[in-house]
Amino acid sequence: MTDISSDIVQSIVAAKRELPGALLPILHDIQHALGYLPGEVVPLIAKQLNLSRAEVHGVITYYHHFRQTPPGSHVVHVCCAEACQANGSEALAAHARERLKDSDLTLEPVYCLGLCSIGPAVQIDETTLHARVTPEKFDALIGALGERS
Ligand code: FES
Incomplete structure (x- = not known):
């Protein structure tokens, strides 16, 4: 430190x-x-x-929220709570793990982002929320991060 x-x-x-x-x-x-x-x-x-x-x-x-190592260049949260699970968040989280495994982004679960009826929900950097995230939409969001950074 x-x-x-x-x-x-x-x-x-x-x-x-x-x-x-x-x-x-x-x-x-x-x-x-x-x-x-x-x-x-x-x-x-x-x-x-x-x-x-x-x-x-x-x-x-x-508490899963607490991180003991420095985060990557961006932190990506995929909601894994019940309502999002009903809308396919487990498959999305699996896709996200694969997509981000060799990146410098940090992937973390989160348990409800308040978008329960329009999940699966994703939050990037605690600032932007995204609803109805499909694997294709996820890839587009991650691609846009690369263009911004
Ligand atoms: S359960 Fe995912 S946003 Fe509420």
Whole structure:
């Protein structure tokens, strides 16, 4: 973790450590700021919140949302919740895994994006949502990312 990252983490922890249930908001804010949760944050947070390292690590590994390695150039979420599954998200996720396996994009599952009636749903970089995503539409979305970057 760089000095800048360490400063960011310290300021996030200092700002939120007195909140009830501070651990989750702190983890969310650090991931939002750094893109992931470096291993070095675990002892730092544990000490500041008077928790064991195992407790902090346990929360990080329990929630699929938390990332322990830096993400790729873009993060692609495919919704795997029930309504999207009924609309074919399992096949879409399999297609996405194959399509992205040698790319520098990060593929992650997500459990509902609020587009349940028009799934399968995909979110790219936590900014753009896409509905009724077929494998062909998925490939077009990924191709457009390459043109933008
Ligand atoms: S179940 Fe996929 S968007 Fe809600």
